[in-house]
Amino acid sequence: MSRLPAKAKLRLELGQALKSFQQSDSKFRVLRTVHPPATSSEATSTTSPKTLIILDSSFNPPSIAHQTLAESALKKSNSDRFTGPIRLLLLFSTMNADKAPSAASFDQRLAMMTIFAEDILENMKDDSSNYPIVPIDIGVTTAPYYTDKSTAIQSEGSAIYPDHPRHVHLIGFDTLTRFFAAKYYRDKFSPPFSALNPYFDAGHSLRATLRPDDDFGSVDSQKAFLAKLENGEMNQDGAKKEWAKQVELVPPSPKAGVSSTKIRKAAKAGRFNEVQDLCTPGVAEWVRSEKTYEEDDRGAKMA
Numbered sequence: 001m002s003r004l005p006a007k008a009k010l011r012l013e014l015g016q017a018l019k020s021f022q023q024s025d026s027k028f029r030v031l032r033t034v035h036p037p038a039t040s041s042e043a044t045s046t047t048s049p050k051t052l053i054i055l056d057s058s059f060n061p062p063s064i065a066h067q068t069l070a071e072s073a074l075k076k077s078n079s080d081r082f083t084g085p086i087r088l089l090l091l092f093s094t095m096n097a098d099k100a101p102s103a104a105s106f107d108q109r110l111a112m113m114t115i116f117a118e119d120i121l122e123n124m125k126d127d128s129s130n131y132p133i134v135p136i137d138i139g140v141t142t143a144p145y146y147t148d149k150s151t152a153i154q155s156e157g158s159a160i161y162p163d164h165p166r167h168v169h170l171i172g173f174d175t176l177t178r179f180f181a182a183k184y185y186r187d188k189f190s191p192p193f194s195a196l197n198p199y200f201d202a203g204h205s206l207r208a209t210l211r212p213d214d215d216f217g218s219v220d221s222q223k224a225f226l227a228k229l230e231n232g233e234m235n236q237d238g239a240k241k242e243w244a245k246q247v248e249l250v251p252p253s254p255k256a257g258v259s260s261t262k263i264r265k266a267a268k269a270g271r272f273n274e275v276q277d278l279c280t281p282g283v284a285e286w287v288r289s290e291k292t293y294e295e296d297d298r299g300a301k302m303a
């Protein structure tokens, strides 16, 4: 293995770790931790977090919009309100609630997540007065829903997160509407939103970034969606209006128009300048050199 080029080695190691996870009954596992440059990995790996910031995504591929979600949450002026120590978890679901697995293979996505984590840490290092030093975990889960993801992390992540940290899931507005969509819970829960009680009772929260778009609607209509929770209009399905206090709405970032779909399409068409604009440097280099989307740029949400 030692003679393999670095990228092939990374894929192989992550592929093997993923296979071992998939062959187990586990629902959550951290496969790797990326440590901030120039800090002792021992020091950061033994820091048990009280707040776990989680970016769950298909990472197909990681984009600068994902980078903004993570960095904005970590920025000291925003993260000061979280109880420290803080840790960031990049989480990949092997089972997505709405998408068929396609385009980049799972070992490639895990490799891109690792490179993305290194890019984020490098970027934050350059602005260290504004960002805390945090390790970034690369994790996998089989759970497609946020409530189940958090339950799996609580029960199976207790060795790496022994202090039972509060979870802050970073999501975009499109995902907020799916978090609060009764159709996902109706089969097993009556009323459907009673499925969310354990999540909010545990003190977990959501940091939802507005994402104005032709498909997702204007900023005002997106704010109006959360107002329905606040006003009790979702109570008939079992929601509680006080949950709104655990949902932070974040103004859209200048990267609001960026999506992984755009990157896959640009890569397939060979527009690598565009890929470079939409990805962090290491990820853009990976997509180009590994020809990640040369054959297949699918990965759109299923109907």
Ligand SMILES: Nc1ncnc2c1ncn2[C@@H]1O[C@H](COP(=O)(O)OP(=O)(O)OP(=O)(O)O)[C@@H](O)[C@H]1O
Binding pocket: 056, 057, 058, 059, 060, 063, 065, 066, 069, 170, 171, 172, 173, 174, 175, 209, 210, 211, 255, 256, 257, 258, 259, 260, 261, 262, 299, 300, 301
């Ligand atoms: N530009 C953006 N603004 C706000 N949130 C975003 C943005 N891009 C992604 N997100 C959020 O990041 C999370 C993970 O994103 P996801 O992997 O679905 O990316 P995507 O770009 O929407 O993917 P795809 O284009 O493949 O559907 C989701 O909660 C999504 O809403």
Ligand SMILES: NC(=O)c1ccc[n+]([C@@H]2O[C@H](COP(=O)(O)O)[C@@H](O)[C@H]2O)c1
Binding pocket: 056, 057, 058, 093, 095, 096, 097, 098, 099, 143, 144, 145, 146, 147, 175, 178, 179, 180, 181, 184, 301
């Ligand atoms: N109700 C829910 O918890 C719910 C609904 C739809 C998608 N999801 C998850 O949101 C994450 C992001 O989804 P997309 O990659 O489809 O944007 C995925 O892990 C997906 O499985 C969760």
